[in-house]
Amino acid sequence: MTKDDFPGKRSIALLLDPDKTGENNLKKILQIASGSGTDYILVGGSLTFNSTDLLIAKIKDLCSIPVVLFPGNLLQLSLKADAILLLSLISGRNPELLIGNHVIAAPFLRDAREKLISVGYILVGCGKKTSVEYISQTEAIPRDKTDLVVATALAGEMLGLSMIYLEAGSGAQEPVPPGIIKAVRENVTVPLAVGGGITTRVEIARAFSSGANLIILGNGCEKNPLLLEEACAERDSARQSI
Numbered sequence: 001m002t003k004d005d006f007p008g009k010r011s012i013a014l015l016l017d018p019d020k021t022g023e024n025n026l027k028k029i030l031q032i033a034s035g036s037g038t039d040y041i042l043v044g045g046s047l048t049f050n051s052t053d054l055l056i057a058k059i060k061d062l063c064s065i066p067v068v069l070f071p072g073n074l075l076q077l078s079l080k081a082d083a084i085l086l087l088s089l090i091s092g093r094n095p096e097l098l099i100g101n102h103v104i105a106a107p108f109l110r111d112a113r114e115k116l117i118s119v120g121y122i123l124v125g126c127g128k129k130t131s132v133e134y135i136s137q138t139e140a141i142p143r144d145k146t147d148l149v150v151a152t153a154l155a156g157e158m159l160g161l162s163m164i165y166l167e168a169g170s171g172a173q174e175p176v177p178p179g180i181i182k183a184v185r186e187n188v189t190v191p192l193a194v195g196g197g198i199t200t201r202v203e204i205a206r207a208f209s210s211g212a213n214l215i216i217l218g219n220g221c222e223k224n225p226l227l228l229e230e231a232c233a234e235r236d237s238a239r240q241s242i
Contacts, residue, residue: 001066001082001083002114003083003114003115003116003117006040006068006083006117006163006191007039007040007163007191007193007213007214008039008213008214009213009239010208010213010235010238010239011039011040011213011214011215011235012038012039012040012214012215012217012228012231012232012235013038013039013040013041013042013068013193013214013215013216013217014029014033014038014040014041014042014216014217014218014221014228015042015043015044015070015195015216015217015218016029016041016042016043016055016059016218017044017045017046017218018043018044018045018048018049018050018051018052018054018055018076019045019047019048019049019050020045020222021055023058026055026058026059026062027062028225029221029225029228030059030062030063030065032225032226032228032229033063033065033228034063034064034065035229036228036229036231036232036233037232037236038065038228038232039065039066039214039235040065040066040067040068040214041059041063041065041066041067041068042067042068042069042070042085042216043055043056043059043067043068043069043070043076043078043081044069044070044071044072044076045072045076046072046073046131046132046135046170047072047073047135048072048073048075048076052069052071052075052076052077052078053078053080056069056078056080056081057080060080066082066083067080067081067082067083068081068082068083068084068085068117069081069083069084069085070085070087071084071085071087072135073101073135074101074104074105077105077108077109079108079109079112079115081115082115083115083116083117084109084112084115084116084117085117085119085163086102086105086109086116086117086118086119087119087121087165088102088118088119088120088121088156088161089121089123089136089138090120090121090122090152090155090156090161091121091122091123091124091138091140091141091149091152092123092136092137092138092139093138094136094137094138097136097138117162117163118160118161118162118163119161119162119163119164119165119193120152120153120155120156120157120159120161120163120164120165121165121167122141122149122152122153122156122164122165122166122167123136123138123139123140123141123167123168123169124140124141124143124149124166124167124168124176124177124180124196125139125140125141125142125143126140126143126168126169126172126173126174126175126176126196126197127172127173127174127197128171128172128173130168130169130170130171130172130196131169131170131171132167132169132170133169140169143174143176143177143180146179146180146183149166149180149183149184150180150183150184150187153166153184153187153188154187154188156188157188157189157190161190162190162191163190163191163192163193164184164188164190164191164192164193165192165193165194165195165216166180166181166184166192166193166194166195167194167195167196168195168196168197168198169196169197170196170218170219171197171219172196172197173197174197175194175196175197175198175199175203175207176194176196176197176207178206178207178209178210179210181194181207181210181211181212182210182211184211185210185211185212186211191213191214192211192212192213192214193212193213193214193215193216194207194212194214194215194216195215195216195217195218196216196218197220198215198217198220199219199220199223199224199227200227201227201230201231201233201234204230204231204234204235205234205237205238208234208235208238209238215231215235217231
């Protein structure tokens, strides 16, 4: 794949955390991912106890699905992925996650520019405080402040970011509301990704029908690996309706 192919009009990505993905679980979930036609495997997490490089290598040994790095911190940087999401947490005001970490990472990533995809990362409040909020030391935009989410997404696009990611956060009690997805889709032209708190096929269908280009599944598949099959079936249905 090339970064210009990412994420496509309707796509499903499975997010694997190096600290939560055991050998046996990895083989099982990748069999389901390959069988269902999952578009991408994302690798990343909030903490870093285990090697990101090692997980990427194992994924590539077990399947041919493109691997995209979704780094939660500088320790998760890797050049082994097929593409690298350069995340800027534009919903928060932590300078390290807006530009500071990017400055530190730039020399390491200098020769991998063809893999980089700049992403405006927007946290939307969806229940209890999530790990992302705690680690990033930022607050999510309240779910009833659609205008703020839209303005933030617009600002990200105007700054030149090539994708917007609406994130409810790992372990969120609810996904990003369809109304927010729809409002952002109507106001930005760059690809739109949605993730966090998605646990049912109905929620996947709503996200696609509201305008999501890419749906990212993590915790939902840890608890119910067959959700990935349902997600890809819903993606196929959404593609046919375009």
